[in-house]
Amino acid sequence: MRDVAALAGVSVKTVSNVLSGYEHVSEKMRARVMDAVSELGYEVNVSARNLRVGSTRVLGLAVPELSQAYFAELADAVIRAAGARGYTVLIEQTLVDRSLEITTVSDMRRHSIDGLIYSPLAVHPGDVDQLDVDFPIVVLGEKVVGTRSDHVAMSNIEAMKAATLHVLSLGRRRVAVIGTQPDGPVGTAASRLHGYVEALAEHDIAVDVDLIVSAALWHRENGVEAMERLVASRVPFDAVVCFNDALALGAMRALHRSGLRIPEDVAVVGFDDIEDSAYSTPSLTTISPHRDEIAQNAVDILIERIESDGARPAPRHVETGYSLVIRESSTGLSVGQLATT
């Protein structure tokens, strides 16, 4: 910047004023400075600016794994929303080391980010203190009890209830569910199970524990394995609702290999509406969380908190919408329904 100032024959502060759009700068001065800037190919040193102004315009995003389609699509949406507000996004994967999810989150504060959007896989009660820091954080998904962080999520209970009611409305009565945590009800899995149970209750159907199948992780392979267990158990069932689409796609794979027809023998419903689900065979009925809405809200709230600068507004909790996307896996092949979304 010194060089630019020298070339333009002005002080460095004037150059700074021109570049940061200060209003009281004469036209000829601005032109002269800009010429010098482009002649020297000068670009501001972001680190120095950050040091001086105290912010970096970088948001952190912590997700379990980008290779899971749901998180990849979420990251896509967050990057777009942040970009529209002039922020860039630094991504960290919390599951690079399974046991260190929370540590990773607090480590991120060391990076020069202004705030963090955190999509937890499973936050245990003891972890809450780690989260409750004096740093702007927006938590996505299941509300973490006890934190004062901002929070954006859909109602997992309602959405899962809607998914379950859908198969019940098709006349299915033996509805299995895949995705509970082997080590007890926590977080998202607990809420989704709750929704399932409520739906059954509404139809006066008793919960059959043999139809509740756990899955340690929510990857396709776990869906395959869970469905294989269910089929092997010989417990009769005519529908299955899965806690995410990956599980459902894996389950469909296993059903197919067992010779069971979808949806004739078993209706399948997923959760997340990842892109695959519209193109699988059969295409998958699922719950679509409004990802763009989630991302937009998270980014807006985070930036608002960052820029509120000192003022400490009360934590906000935003509930986003969802919709039930009905496809072939529950109602059968119907030409023309491919693009239903």
Next chain:
Amino acid sequence: MRDVAALAGVSVKTVSNVLSGYEHVSEKMRARVMDAVSELGYEVNVSARNLRVGSTRVLGLAVPELSQAYFAELADAVIRAAGARGYTVLIEQTLVDRSLEITTVSDMRRHSIDGLIYSPLAVHPGDVDQLDVDFPIVVLGEKVVGTRSDHVAMSNIEAMKAATLHVLSLGRRRVAVIGTQPDGPVGTAASRLHGYVEALAEHDIAVDVDLIVSAALWHRENGVEAMERLVASRVPFDAVVCFNDALALGAMRALHRSGLRIPEDVAVVGFDDIEDSAYSTPSLTTISPHRDEIAQNAVDILIERIESDGARPAPRHVETGYSLVIRESSTGLSVGQLATT
């Protein structure tokens, strides 16, 4: 840091020495400083350090869209590889605005990153100058002619040839191909087409232009649309090789809806080995680029160049491996082959 120094009763430089692991610091001093650090909950200001040392330990990653599984999985691998070397990753999506891919890349230099890994969708000859900057960049995928950047890629020609030879070895003779660019042969698409042509030549089969189907983008919907066009054209074919898995999955979807059986009527082969492909029905035969190898090489080369600091080693070109993963879409359902990878 000043406060920490005051509390510990030492100079700020001593604190700095302790924190940056300078070797000549006495044990009692180190302990005293660390106590003060934890008592005050002090954390270094990364911007200030960046300004002083001139680097940020952040790598940029520019990909078209994270919502495409291939790029999400690539990003995952890059983040892991970078993390292992103590770097974090800032991700930018080049297709947020289609026409501005290259601009986005040069914009990234404004962010405080030490280097950039760039996975271009399509670089046109005129864009080369923009890329040829005095800044560490590693380009992934098809080599961009004329740049002096480092470069990591598999041989698209060989890999596509292997994919095509595979269906030819199964006795198929009318092999269609999906994915050429409507506006002429460029980049990756050109190389893959080249591989296809070479394979046919090796079996003395003439290229039939009616079997070459274009796809503007390589998403599932384009695969559906391309296959619908091919089927509608009534040109006979008994196999199709697609330039990526998303196209192949879309094509399978369209085939299924046309009542054609896979692989009995049409064998399908993809390219990328995204996670879906192992779980689709039928599972998809595809080319697996060694993503971890690509990511590892890209990160290593980039960091090497960043840390070489002044010395300007000759551009490196690394060719990574690939493998043909044979699944049901070419050879039919075979129990126990699910995990073939």
Next chain:
DNA sequence: TGTCACTTTTACATCGATGTAAATTTGATG
């Protein structure tokens, strides 16, 4: 021409950490 109000530019201090080189302490040795 002088005064005032306003615009434009400048000089200087500062953000927080670290490199340099000099000052100080430590301890081994004659």
Next chain:
DNA sequence: CATCAAATTTACATCGATGTAAAAGTGACA
């Protein structure tokens, strides 16, 4: 106990930008 080398610690300048406040420039009007 004096001396010297090595180990520790310190003071100060510096990275590059921007906020502050004061100085210089401009033009309108009496």
